[in-house]
Amino acid sequence: MADSRFRDCARYWRTPLLPGADLVTATYNEHTFAPHWHEAYTIPVIEAGAERYRYRGAQHVAETGSVPVINPGELHTGSRAADEGWSYRVMYVPIDFLHGLASEIAGRAQPLPWFDSEVIHDLDLAHRLSHAHRLLEADTDRRHAAVALETPAGKASALPADWLAVESALLDALASLLTRYGRTREAALKHGPNDPRVETMKALLAADLCAPLRVADLAQAVGLSPFHATRLFTQATGLPPHAWRTQLRLQRALGPLREGATVADVAAASGFTDQSHFTRHFRRMFGVPPGRWQSS
Structure with a gap:
């Protein structure tokens, strides 16, 4: 029997600190994602349970503490791999943002970043991504609450308590992903040219x-x-x-x-x-x- 604590719910939101990105905080038990793709890098962190998904012709299972990155335009599915389902936090990071960050890290223009199909098992990276995501969400909630007050004091408090800390956590998390696991699209497509x-x-x-x-x-x-x-x-x-x-x-x-x-x-x-x-x-x-x- 499925764990009643895990029920399907999802929250999509945005932040000016990551322009053009969609962010998601979600839990799924019954839902099954049909084959689909995203135009951005899909960067999830599994925080509880486990997700099963098909990607690049193989079945994968992403368990708690893992980071199953999906490249832009790559077809994939999604469903529970544990009775209780799975909870995760996801950043859909625009191609230009991650590409630009890769060039900033290298100090020169870089090819388009690409990631292997295997699930990333790196608890330190998972913690950095989850931490950044939580700070972004808390900042978004704080600004929305302040704007809802519709008072001068409320509008002033719409600014984050420490925007530098939030941005630093975001850049640290994405830079860690790129430096540890980033490849290039040219290498990934070497054996499968487009027709x-x-x-x-x-x-x-x-x-x-x-x-x-x-x-x-x-x-x-x-x-x-x-x-x-x-x-x-x-x-x-x-x-x-x-x-x-x-x-x-x-x-x-x-x-x-x-x-x-x-x-x-x-x-x-x-x-x-x-x-x-x-x-x-x-x-x-x-x-x-x-x-x-x-x-x-």
């Missing part, structure tokens, strides 16, 4: 997310039969074309939601048949319905 035909099909799928497309359209664009075009695309990306396009629609829906557009409008503009269709896919990818994600 230009797949890139052509991706561009066609992404050009207009509301435009109706058939497999025959993709096949014609790359000079293959529909069967061979679908097989090539699926082997290269891990998803058939329609599923890959759904993931891209969900990624592009985040911006309008963040800007305050209604869920119904975003669903229609993103190419989903209706709001319930959009909500179902959104929850499978992000663990919460779009309305809750937006409100947080």
Whole structure:
């Protein structure tokens, strides 16, 4: 029987100290993440329980105290690997931020950082990442509470008690990850170059997310039969074309939601048949319905 202390709940939030990033504090027991990817580096710390996920063609288990990093654009899943589920803290760090930090550390321009597929077992690193995440969350809560007071004193106290300490903890955690485990994308892709035909099909799928497309359209664009075009695309990306396009629609829906557009409008503009269709896919990818994600 599942531990009743672990129930599905997730909080998404943002901080000006890590521009463009989404941060999550979550616990999952029943939820299963469908195959999906993120456009940022996914940097989680498992704080309790264990998560099972499929990544780069293999099954992995991330236990308490581990750091299962996922590279941008890499397909992965997620589900419980223990009866009680798992609790974790996640930073979705923008590519430009981590790339820039890698260059700052080296003192010169660096290739794009990349990480191996194995779960990182490094308790010191896990502590640094968790500590930074907690400080960021506490700072965010403090500023939101102060703004809610709507008084001069409250607005003044919206500034963190020690922003330098929070930023220092964040940079220390991410720098530790990069210096200990960072590789380069060029090395990671050395044995698996991109097929230009797949890139052509991706561009066609992404050009207009509301435009109706058939497999025959993709096949014609790359000079293959529909069967061979679908097989090539699926082997290269891990998803058939329609599923890959759904993931891209969900990624592009985040911006309008963040800007305050209604869920119904975003669903229609993103190419989903209706709001319930959009909500179902959104929850499978992000663990919460779009309305809750937006409100947080």
